Amino acid sequence: MKDYFDLSVKNLRHRGIRSWLTLLGIFIGVMAVVSLISLGNGLQAAVGAQFGISSTEIITVQAGGLSSAGPPGTGVNNKLTRDDAEAIGRIASVDVAIPRILASGKIEYNDKVSFGMVGSVPDGEERKVVYDTIEVEADSGRMLKDGDVGKVVLGWNFYKDDSIFGKEVVVGKTVLIQDRKFEVVGIMGKKGSFMVDGLVLMNDDDVIDLFDYGDDVDLIVAKVKDKSLMDRAKEDIEKLMRQRRDVDVGKEDFSVSTPDAMLDTVNNILGGIQAFIIIIASISILVGAVGIVNTMTTSVLERRKEIGVMKAIGAKNSQIFMQFLIESGLLGLAGGFIGVVLGVLIGIGGILAINNWIGAEVALSIDFVLVGGALVGSFLIGAVAGIVPAMNAANQNPVEALRG
């Protein structure tokens, strides 16, 4: 068997550029699949991180139906209230329900204006729950504490990204939010999510006062007693909220989402994109396979005499068949190899770009099962494409083949 590989490699080394060009299809297809799958895990993690999907036992309630779900606090008429939060907090499976405000506001510093989201932080025990939920700690300075008035904690981007205000904001400085002065007491560590990294945290009372919120809230964050109670709690909350807002099943003007559900949504979208790219890649590979059929058929015609000679010196049909089959497989493998190398590079490059660009921290990894599978797969595709030409070669009549 090894002999045939040797022979095939020798033959392939002398192939013209034309043969290699037919591999473009395989190469592009394999590259697309490999880079996509390498990126896939990164994309999922990145997108997940972007939307602050945490793995904690948190259920988020927002006003507005799923269909009309926009950014928190926008365009919703029938807002959630602090009473809603209290009611949810009384559900058995819910540990605590925290009303939160996410308001869009004007932020000024260094005479430059920017707009950002201001998030409220409640007092007492619930403060810790909020910090746990968004999984942040102070990178410099401190987080807010009870009784802080006129103080804010800023997301990492305000510190890091000096394009926002022309210079970085550090602890101790004063920023203008909605034209009111606030002292920056802390900068949150980098989170890798534009939502958190661009957030301004402010104590509840300040937010209500500054944005004139009254009893309205933008979302209610419910911490469930145990992870196993997630589904149960979600149902309970939905039922309660339907009663409170007097809506029927299926006509909810609010949404209750769990991290799992959000992750599912993200995965669905990514899955759709992946399916699309895989279809394109499959077409590309199919084209590549047809290219291999073509180049192998030509090769058999060109090498008729060689086939005749091999038969004259004792090659059995099966041996000729094997040789051409393996040659064809190796052609596929060559295309696949280039595709895998470039695909892995694109995957790594893509993940580095994601990490850099958005600030996520997806681990770099080469999936060797994927690489091996792609290589074996491209060899098999080549071999399958070579079956008919190889049969053609094997069935040559030696006398006629020798004539050339």
Add this chain to the structure above:
Amino acid sequence: MVTERKELIRLRNVSKFYEMGNSVVKALNEVNLKVYEGEFVAIMGPSGSGKSTAMNLVGSLDVPTHGSVFLDEIDISTLGESELAQIRGKKIGFIFQSFNLIANLTTIENVMLPMMFQGTGIDKRRKKAEELLKLVDLGNRGEHYPGELSGGQRQRVAIARSLANDPEVILADEPTGNLDTKTGAIVMEFLEKMNREGKTIIIVTHDPDLAEKYADVVYWLKDGILEKVTKREGKRFVDVTKKVKKAVKGNGVK
């Protein structure tokens, strides 16, 4: 005395017809031929005489339309494609007019190739190929590609290749056809030398001088018919057509 020697190849009343459109071309018609071990035989004829067809049959590359071809007492028309290939690889060494070396393989790889098809191990193949290249004075050209060699050298590689599986018969189709007189003579001398060492040689040629210079027995073909068979007796060739016919038919019952 002729019947005492071991018989290698026998063509009995062999015909080969080709259909060309509506007409049938009789490339060979009722040809008898017998080759004994150790003989130097020439199949002689002008182009269109059927000598190439004869070579294909003798070399078991093809099977006859009528009649039988025996190789080592085996009727080749009873064999399947694979058995035929196997037997050909083992018992017959081919030398072609246009050398027919595989261009993508080095000299030594070309010589090793027939052994690969017989399933010989790589080390044994290499060792044997080295020996054979030395035999044809090309011991130092093993790693060259055929394209880097002269015609005479290439034909010597082909001779080495033909010997790879220690065949009983070397079948050479116009071995000097693409060579000048001098290099042709060198190639023929190698064949002659091998014949002296006991190998059976069959050459197919259109050149009567070449045939009579080297061969012991010459089969003269013309228009697909065996015109005559001549055999060297001392310095002259005598007609032994009838003897051959008789020999072929005499023990031809199989």
